[in-house]
Amino acid sequence: xxxxxxxxxxxxxxxxxxxxxxxxxxxxxxxxxxxxxxxxxxxxxxxxxxxxxxxxxxxxxxxxxxxxxxxxxxxxxxxxxxxxxxxxxxxxxxxxxxxxxxxxxxxxxxxxxxxxxxxxxxxxxxxxxxxxxxxxxxxxxxxxxxxxxxxxxxxxxxxxx
Amino acid sequence: xxxxxxxxxxxxxxxxxxxxxxxxxxxxxxxxxxxxxxxxxxxxxxxxxxxxxxxxxxxxxxxxxxxxxxxxxxxxxxxxxxxxxxxxxxxxxxxxxxxxxxxxxxxxxxxxxxxxxxxxxxxxxxxxxxxxxxxxxxxxxxxxxxxxxxxxxxxxxxxxxxxxxxxxxxxxxxxxxxxxxxxxxxxxxxxxxx
Numbered sequence: 001x002x003x004x005x006x007x008x009x010x011x012x013x014x015x016x017x018x019x020x021x022x023x024x025x026x027x028x029x030x031x032x033x034x035x036x037x038x039x040x041x042x043x044x045x046x047x048x049x050x051x052x053x054x055x056x057x058x059x060x061x062x063x064x065x066x067x068x069x070x071x072x073x074x075x076x077x078x079x080x081x082x083x084x085x086x087x088x089x090x091x092x093x094x095x096x097x098x099x100x101x102x103x104x105x106x107x108x109x110x111x112x113x114x115x116x117x118x119x120x121x122x123x124x125x126x127x128x129x130x131x132x133x134x135x136x137x138x139x140x141x142x143x144x145x146x147x148x149x150x151x152x153x154x155x156x157x158x159x160x161x
Numbered sequence: 162x163x164x165x166x167x168x169x170x171x172x173x174x175x176x177x178x179x180x181x182x183x184x185x186x187x188x189x190x191x192x193x194x195x196x197x198x199x200x201x202x203x204x205x206x207x208x209x210x211x212x213x214x215x216x217x218x219x220x221x222x223x224x225x226x227x228x229x230x231x232x233x234x235x236x237x238x239x240x241x242x243x244x245x246x247x248x249x250x251x252x253x254x255x256x257x258x259x260x261x262x263x264x265x266x267x268x269x270x271x272x273x274x275x276x277x278x279x280x281x282x283x284x285x286x287x288x289x290x291x292x293x294x295x296x297x298x299x300x301x302x303x304x305x306x307x308x309x310x311x312x313x314x315x316x317x318x319x320x321x322x323x324x325x326x327x328x329x330x331x332x333x334x335x336x337x338x339x340x341x342x343x344x345x346x347x348x349x350x351x352x353x354x355x
Contacts, residue, residue, distance in 0.1 A: 045178055052182065059189065066196050073207050080214055085331035088319075092334055095317045096293060107329035144328070157346070 075147040082140045082150035085110060089138060094156045099134045111141040111149070119155075132160050209283045216279045217333055220269050223249060223258050225339040230313050242308040247318075264288055267320065282330055285322035293317040294337075314338060 089112065093099060101116045117135040121128040134156045141149035227249065230236050241248040246261035259270045261278075265286050268278035292308040294316035295301070308315055318335040 048182065052185065056189075063192070063196065066200060070200050070203055073203055077207065077210055080210075081331050084214070084217070084333075088332050088334035091336040091339075092317060092319065095336065106331075109329050110331070 075145065078142045078145040078147045079150060082110075082142055082147075083152075085112075086138050086140045086150050086152045089114075089140070090136065090152065090154055090156070093136065094158070097158050099136075099156075099158050099161075105143075109143055111139075111143060113139040130159055131157055134158050206283070209280075213280055213282055216269055217281050220258075220260060220281065220333075221335055224318065224335040224337050227314065227338045227341070229338050229341045229345075236312055236314060239314065242311065244307070244309060262288055262290060262320070267322065281320075281333065282322055282324070284325040285330065286325065286327070288320065288322040291319045291321075293319070 085106070093114075099116050099118075100114075102112075102114050104112050106112060115137045119133040119135055121131055121133060136154050136156060137151065138154075139149045139151045227239055228234060230239065236242075238250065238253055240250060245263060246259055248259050249257045251257045256272065258272070261268055261270070265284070265288065267281040267285055267288055269281055270276055270278045290306070292305050292311075292315035293302065295313050296305065296308070296311035297313060302316070305315075314337050316337055318337060320333040320335075322330045324330055
């Protein structure tokens, strides 16, 4: 590292000497050794670059954090929409009585999987001949989002088929 | 070697290096600005989205809490169904809330129309409203696009729409009188609720 810095310094001096001949710019500080430099005068280029590098090291993860928060925001919206859709479908199934297992796509955006298991009411229940319990597992997945599908399990009461 | 005094100014090399550093900082600031610029609309949209989701939840609750049509309470005492709006009533001529729609707007308003209408979706398009149930006693339960001439409450109201980008919104399904129906089922069951 030190060798590399010395090499850079030498290259810069050579280049600056040629510039100096053309522009007559004062370059004496470049020849001053570290011992000559009074630390009260300010900070060196090396210190500045080091500080910037450290700052960059912290800034890069911060940028990643921004991106992650934006993704989380989008995923939250998707989760709310998927949950709303699932509960709307459960209401529709309960009222219309369409207790069939099926897979469908809603308007090209949502994949819906509905699995229905029929559980008869206990024989001692006086409604066991006209009603049944339907155990429903439903998954709603937004095709346009990377967030996982919303899965809901519910038991609904419906008339016998 | 001539020693440079501290008051003699800055060298060309120092100027170039400081320019390079400033350029680096400017590029970083521009990147921060660009990220903020990209994130801000998403945050603004999210605020509108959450607000609309809360309004949808309120609408679902209002419809779920409607009483059932009975011998001492007709449909006109509970709600008025018009071509482009539904008025929920506390008493005849005393509206509790109004749900109204056009092709590209769905709003909900509490009270007698003095409050500000609240949006259920942010800039919806292609809005359709369907009703499910019996329009009249002994009529067949079916889907219908019009409920203005009915004498019974619909069991379900389904509102479908697309968002401003043309993507479908999840349907908004209102389960009408859900609380009263579940209370009736509980009371008629062999065992008490719970």
